[in-house]
Amino acid sequence: MKLKPWVKFLLLIILLGIIGFGVFKYFQKDKETIDNSLLKEHNISEKYASKTLEYVLKNNLYDENYLEEYSKIEFNENDNFQDIITTFLPKGYSGEEINYLFNLSDTNLEKLKEKDYLDLKNYYQIKNFNVDNFDRYNAYYAQNNYSYEDVVTYVNIKLDLPVYTDTTTVSDPDSLLVLVNKYNCLPKDYNPKDTETLPGAYGNNVPMRKVAKEALEKLQEAVTKEINIKLLPTTAYRNYNFQNTLYNNYVAEDGVKAADTYSARPGCSEHQTGLAIDLKNPATPSSYRLNESDYEWLKANAYKYGFIIRFPKNKEFITGYQEENWHIRYVGEEAAQIIHDNNLTLEEYLDLYITKY
Numbered sequence: 001m002k003l004k005p006w007v008k009f010l011l012l013i014i015l016l017g018i019i020g021f022g023v024f025k026y027f028q029k030d031k032e033t034i035d036n037s038l039l040k041e042h043n044i045s046e047k048y049a050s051k052t053l054e055y056v057l058k059n060n061l062y063d064e065n066y067l068e069e070y071s072k073i074e075f076n077e078n079d080n081f082q083d084i085i086t087t088f089l090p091k092g093y094s095g096e097e098i099n100y101l102f103n104l105s106d107t108n109l110e111k112l113k114e115k116d117y118l119d120l121k122n123y124y125q126i127k128n129f130n131v132d133n134f135d136r137y138n139a140y141y142a143q144n145n146y147s148y149e150d151v152v153t154y155v156n157i158k159l160d161l162p163v164y165t166d167t168t169t170v171s172d173p174d175s176l177l178v179l180v181n182k183y184n185c186l187p188k189d190y191n192p193k194d195t196e197t198l199p200g201a202y203g204n205n206v207p208m209r210k211v212a213k214e215a216l217e218k219l220q221e222a223v224t225k226e227i228n229i230k231l232l233p234t235t236a237y238r239n240y241n242f243q244n245t246l247y248n249n250y251v252a253e254d255g256v257k258a259a260d261t262y263s264a265r266p267g268c269s270e271h272q273t274g275l276a277i278d279l280k281n282p283a284t285p286s287s288y289r290l291n292e293s294d295y296e297w298l299k300a301n302a303y304k305y306g307f308i309i310r311f312p313k314n315k316e317f318i319t320g321y322q323e324e325n326w327h328i329r330y331v332g333e334e335a336a337q338i339i340h341d342n343n344l345t346l347e348e349y350l351d352l353y354i355t356k357y
Contacts, residue, residue: 051075052085061086069095078102080109092117100124104131105357122148128156130357136160154318156355157347158183163320164265173273176211176332179350180270182260182320188240188267192274201232201280208236209274212330216277219305227297229281234289234326237274240266262322275330276310289326298328303340306333310346318345 034054039046042057044067053070056062061082072095073085084101093101101109103124111131112118123129123137126149133155140160141151158166163182170178173190180186196213197205208216216233223231238246244266250259263269270276279298280289290298299309310329311321331339331346339349 055081056085063089066095069098072096073098076102080106084109087113097121104129108357123152126152128152128351128355128357130156153348153351156351156357157318159318163260164268167268176275176330177335177346177350177354178270178273178275179346180264180268180273181347182264182268185265185268186240186272190272191239192237195237195274198233201234201282206233206236206277207274208233208277209330212236212275212277215306215330219302219307222301222305223297226301227293229283229294231279231290231294231298232282234278234280236271236277238269238271240272243267243269243272260320262324264321270310270329277307277328277330278324279326279328295325298325302328303336304333306330306336308336308339308346312345315345318347 034049034051035058036046036049038044038054038057039049042062044053048067048071050071050073052073052075053062053067055075056070059082066089069089075081078084080102085098088098088101097120100120101112101124104112108129108131115131118131118134120134122141123134129152133152136155137148137151140146140155141148144151146154154160161183166183168184170180170184170186172178173186174192178186192209194210195207196210197207198213198216200206220231223229243264247259247263247265250263253259264271278289281291281294284291284294299312302309307328307330309325310327311319311324313323313325316322329346335349335353338344338353339346342349344352
């Protein structure tokens with residue numbers, strides 16, 4: 001049956017009224033459930049009514065200086081609700097900012113308690129935000145054309161500092177995810193205890209950690225089966241003394257600045273972990289390690305066996321090294337999958353997925 005125009009108009013008015021009433025009721029729900037006697041007792045206008053105001057009144061936390069702000073704070077059942085509002089309102093945080101504070105980790109909140117007011121509006125939603133780095137974030141943002149998300153990650157991994165400064169000795173050198181770079185170095189006497197060898201590209205026996213060896217054997221089998229080539233290790237585990245000699249030779253040849261772009265200083269090479277492996281296709285000329293098709297296969301498939309391309313193209317400013325398409329690093333299949341799928345470096349992965357702030 002075709003409805004007359006005036007009937008359609010009437011139905012539209014009714015529908016809009018229902019929707020409008022629902023919206024009104026939604027935004028008034030806190031006010032309807034508040035104990036109005038509390039407002040009268042403290043001579044507070046109903047326009048300030050909110051669950052948060054009711055909460056502070058009932059718990060003897062009310063401070064008239066923050067009356068306007070209470071109405072802006074969304075009440076929640078978090079265990080730290082009381083602690084946050086009583087700690088940060090006196091520091092100058094607005095009600096809206098208090099709401100954002102509930103996104104921060106307990107660790108960051110504890111650190112924030114020890115500081116004067118900070119304008120965190122650009123950082124509340126960033127999962128790897130670290131209060132300790134607040135001033136460095138702002139300085140790095142002012143100097144670069146990066147998003148705040150990237151700034152947080154880059155500062156966390158110390159890209160705002162000169163290389164080989166503020167270096168840390170890693171505490172977990174046996175971890176499959178140990179980060180070794182120009183800011184994180186291994187103990188001088190560290191040697192992995194579970195090394196085994198595989199035949200190398202130069203007729204040598206190449207030592208590496210057992211878990212990396214077993215994964216590399218699977219990778220070698222797959223690449224031979226799929227594109228009929230061999231990928232053999234040229235080097236993997238190198239101890240401190242070996243790296244020291246290698247690095248000093250490069251410095252003597254090219255100077256420190258140039259050597260630092262392609263060789264790690266002793267103690268700061270992940271080859272010392274036994275998890276990093278340099279590969280070569282023995283069918284290529286002696287001056288080449290991999291040809292383009294070799295690398296494309298490796299880039300597309302290494303993660304399936306727990307490896308990543310450790311120093312990829314266009315990530316030099318993060319890794320601190322020139323592209324090395326032959327240098328792979330074992331991190332385990334789960335980490336390798338995430339790194340591959342999100343086009344990350346190991347530094348970025350650890351900061352975004354592993355480190356707790």
